[in-house]
Amino acid sequence: xxxxxxxxxxxxxxxxxxxxxxxxxxxxxxxxxxxxxxxxxxxxxxxxxxxxxxxxxxxxxxxxxxxxxxxxxxxxxxxxxxxxxxxxxxxxxxxxxxxxxxxxxxxxxxxxxxxxxxxxxxxxxxxxxxxxxxxxxxxxxxxxxxxxxxxxxxxxxxxxxxxxxxxxxxxxxxxxxxxxxxxxxxxxxxxxxxxxxxxxxxxxxxxxxxxxxxxxxxxxxxxxxxxxxxxxxxxxxxxxxxxxxxxxxxxxxxxxxxxxxxxxxxxxxxxxxxxxxxxxxxxxxxxxxxxxxxxxxxxxxxxxxxxxxxxxxxxx
Numbered sequence: 001x002x003x004x005x006x007x008x009x010x011x012x013x014x015x016x017x018x019x020x021x022x023x024x025x026x027x028x029x030x031x032x033x034x035x036x037x038x039x040x041x042x043x044x045x046x047x048x049x050x051x052x053x054x055x056x057x058x059x060x061x062x063x064x065x066x067x068x069x070x071x072x073x074x075x076x077x078x079x080x081x082x083x084x085x086x087x088x089x090x091x092x093x094x095x096x097x098x099x100x101x102x103x104x105x106x107x108x109x110x111x112x113x114x115x116x117x118x119x120x121x122x123x124x125x126x127x128x129x130x131x132x133x134x135x136x137x138x139x140x141x142x143x144x145x146x147x148x149x150x151x152x153x154x155x156x157x158x159x160x161x162x163x164x165x166x167x168x169x170x171x172x173x174x175x176x177x178x179x180x181x182x183x184x185x186x187x188x189x190x191x192x193x194x195x196x197x198x199x200x201x202x203x204x205x206x207x208x209x210x211x212x213x214x215x216x217x218x219x220x221x222x223x224x225x226x227x228x229x230x231x232x233x234x235x236x237x238x239x240x241x242x243x244x245x246x247x248x249x250x251x252x253x254x255x256x257x258x259x260x261x262x263x264x265x266x267x268x269x270x271x272x273x274x275x276x277x278x279x280x281x282x283x284x285x286x287x288x289x290x291x292x293x294x295x296x297x298x299x300x301x302x303x304x305x306x307x308x309x310x311x312x313x314x315x316x
Contacts, residue, residue, distance in 0.1 A: 011182035017156035018174040020138070023088045024159040034081065045069075092158065093170045096140035103131055104142040107150030107163040109189065110196040110292055111255055111268040116212075117142070125215050126243065128255030129268045131200045134208040135178045143169045151187035154200050160186045175202035180264065191291035197269025217246030218258045218315045229311025232304045236297060244315065254294060262316040267292075279309035 014029075016022045048056040059065060096102055099119065106113040116125040133139045143152050145163040153160035157173040175181060185196040203211055221227045230247070233239070239249025245258040260266075266273040266281055267289050281288060283305050284296040300308070 011155040011184065013155040015156060017179070017181060018158070018176050020092050020158045020173050021156060023092065027085050027088055030084070031081065034077065038077070089159065092172055093161070094172065095170060096172075097138070101133065101137065101139045102142060103133070103139060104144065105131065105152060105163075107143075107145040107147075107152070107185065107189070109147050110185075110192045110289070112196075112198045113146070113255070125212075126256040127215075127259065128263075129198050129265070130263050131198065132208065132211055133173075133175060133200060133202050134205045135175050135202040136205070138172050138174045141171045141173060143171060148189050149187050150185050150189045150196070152183070153186040154181050154183035154198075156181045157200060162187060173200070175200070178202050178204050178207070182269070184269075192289050195268065195270045195289050197265070199264055199269060201264075215259065218244050219246065221311055221314050223310075223314075225307050225310045226314045227311075228304075229307035229309070232300065232308050233311055236300070236308075241294070257312065257315060260315050261313045275306070275309045275313045278312045279305040282308055282312075 014025055016025050045060060049060045052060075102117040102119075102121065104115040104117055104123070106115075112129050112131075114127040114129070114131055115123045116127075118124050141152065143161055143163045144167070145165045147165065149165070150163040151160050152163055152171065154173065157175055158171055161169050161171045163169065179202055181200045181202065183198045183200060185193055187193075189196070221230050233244075234248065239247070239251055241251040241254035242257045243250050243252065245256075249257070260278075261273070263273050265271060266277050267285070270289060271277045271281070281294075282297050283300065284298060285292055285294045286296050297305075
């Protein structure tokens with residue numbers, strides 16, 4: 001169970017798992033190689049300047065070498081790398097092809113709002129902190145921010161793209177094989193920035209269709225503990241911030257909880273998702289993730305917490 005939860009972590013940055021990360025890795029190695037060459041040249045020149053003969057010291061202190069080494073060489077090399085990098089990665093941010101799957105991810109302080117879109121860009125399904133895609137197909141991610149600048153980065157599948165308030169950025173990703181691929185906010189966005197992870201889960205196409213069809217409204221809890229938990233959830237006002245489709249809860253400020261029980265992790269990738277961590281999160285999420293916007297519910301009794309956790313766990 002723990003191995004399944006931790007699958008994809010830590011995310012490898014130089015091990016591409018899809019065609020849209022290949023150019024990023026290639027560019028990274030080219031930059032590493034050029035950095036090595038420049039460093040070697042500088043070290044050799046420094047060694048000759050310090051320990052070389054008078055002939056080398058005279059050449060290295062000449063005005064011509066200063067112009068070439070200090071201005072012409074870096075200008076030419078950096079310009080060439082810029083053009084190469086832009087040409088290599090230009091297609092990664094292209095608008096979606098007709099019929100291509102689209103997902104909108106919105107950075108929030110400090111979690112991820114996920115919306116699956118139809119061909120016209122309309123939301124057909126909401127979720128949070130976990131993105132499901134079919135393996136072997138390109139998927140267009142529309143990246144936005146609701147508050148401050150975040151950055152969406154799933155290293156095995158593609159490069160990092162900033163999420164800027166009032167702006168829509170595009171990133172295309174594809175996972176060649178089914179699996180879980182870890183991601184992380186890569187732009188400092190405030191206190192618990194480091195605790196803002198996410199998971200992209202790639203399915204076989206048939207399995208993805210079954211997953212998609214299963215995203216219906218949550219059924220009412222079937223056992224007494226879950227029913228009590230649903231009542232505590234409603235009486236505590238949780239529905240003011242959270243949506244559970246199929247119930248009266250329709251808040252939009254916090255993550256959609258309709259299928260929270262099926263997620264691999266809790267708190268944007270920081271805890272394994274089970275009844276115990278759900279109860280702990282509801283009781284005092286501020287201790288677990290200081291600064292997040294969910295208040296602590298320390299007034300709930302142990303029995304009420306277990307009931308709420310059982311209810312949330314049943315939302316699959």
